[in-house]
Amino acid sequence: METSSKTNKEKILVTGTGAMACLFAARLSAAGMQVVMLGTWQEAIEQINQQGVRLQLIDGRQQTSPAWATNDPQAVHGVRLALVLGKGWQTRRIAAQLASCLAPDGLALTLQNGLGNREILAECLGVKRVGVGVTTMGASLLGPGFVRLAGEGSIMLEDNSRLHGFAAHLRHSGFEVETTSDLAALQWGKLVINAGINPLTALLGVANGELLARQAVRRVLEKLVRETARVANLQGIRLPYPDPVAAVEAVAQRTAANFSSMLQDVRRGAPTEIDQISGAVVRTGEYLGQPTPLNRMLWRMVKSNTPLSEPVLEAACPC
Numbered sequence: 474m475e476t477s478s479k480t481n482k483e484k485i486l487v488t489g490t491g492a493m494a495c496l497f498a499a500r501l502s503a504a505g506m507q508v509v510m511l512g513t514w515q516e517a518i519e520q521i522n523q524q525g526v527r528l529q530l531i532d533g534r535q536q537t538s539p540a541w542a543t544n545d546p547q548a549v550h551g552v553r554l555a556l557v558l559g560k561g562w563q564t565r566r567i568a569a570q571l572a573s574c575l576a577p578d579g580l581a582l583t584l585q586n587g588l589g590n591r592e593i594l595a596e597c598l599g600v601k602r603v604g605v606g607v608t609t610m611g612a613s614l615l616g617p618g619f620v621r622l623a624g625e626g627s628i629m630l631e632d633n634s635r636l637h638g639f640a641a642h643l644r645h646s647g648f649e650v651e652t653t654s655d656l657a658a659l660q661w662g663k664l665v666i667n668a669g670i671n672p673l674t675a676l677l678g679v680a681n682g683e684l685l686a687r688q689a690v691r692r693v694l695e696k697l698v699r700e701t702a703r704v705a706n707l708q709g710i711r712l713p714y715p716d717p718v719a720a721v722e723a724v725a726q727r728t729a730a731n732f733s734s735m736l737q738d739v740r741r742g743a744p745t746e747i748d749q750i751s752g753a754v755v756r757t758g759e760y761l762g763q764p765t766p767l768n769r770m771l772w773r774m775v776k777s778n779t780p781l782s783e784p785v786l787e788a789a790c791p792c
Contacts, residue, residue, distance in 0.1 A: 587749025682729025
């Protein structure tokens with residue numbers, strides 16, 4: 474067991490105590506940041522305060538890093554850097570909490586899935602105090618305050634001078650960080666990946682890599698990705714990769730052993746981000762007059778918690 478020590482007193486607030494929040498908190502803390510976590514899961518808050526954040530690496534080694542967790546935003550009043558990693562359906566609550574504790578010159582960076590999170594945060598915090606990025610890191614929650622790294626990935630941030638400090642902290646913590654000046658491409662690039670992988674894995678109950686191992690499912694995945702990419706293209710959005718199918722398959726391969734966040738939510742009986750992912754694709758398609766039958770079908774099935782088998786999938790989507 475490895476235990477890290479703090480060498481840098483820069484304080485970073487991580488919102489949430491789930492898989493991605495614990496992954497980022499562990500790495501930031503191990504790199505010397507002073508990490509505070511703001512969440513609602515009391516058992517996780519207690520475990521983190523007692524034991525720190527535990528991270529299981531891909532090779533099985535475990536790393537424990539110090540962090541402090543709370544459910545009271547006033548306990549972290551005046552924090553300047555906040556990393557928003559809660560679920561999309563939690564964003565309004567998180568925004569209200571940050572409005573009461575983020576410093577006037579502070580910055581909240583959202584790396585959440587789906588569309589609409591930046592707008593909700595900006596309503597409460599102001600546009601200048603909100604930054605946007607996406608990540609393809611994979612993580613699985615093993616228990617309260619205990620996460621497994623399920624696949625390395627990258628972080629893409631909007632080209633914003635206010636995010637330079639955040640980018641430096643993330644790079645120092647071992648994350649691969651790039652920037653882009655095309656925010657729409659950034660958001661839709663991640664949305665295409667999420668819309669392809671998350672609902673299918675949630676409904677089939679399989680790890681990401683299984684989508685590629687099953688030929689019938691892989692064919693549906695390809696059609697689903699192309700359907701989503703078409704909605705992006707109709708808006709004049711240039712996705713940040715030349716081939717959306719190849720990009721999604723590469724992420725599924727890189728995180729092959731990972732259970733998507735949506736599948737983890739379904740298994741826990743928790744709300745999912747399906748409205749912010751497939752639902753967002755459907756709503757945008759309707760606005761553009763572009764049918765999105767596959768996204769609509771999966772959106773409805775996840776919302777109604779309808780099990781999906783390969784025969785049903787093939788019947789609903791003959792390929």
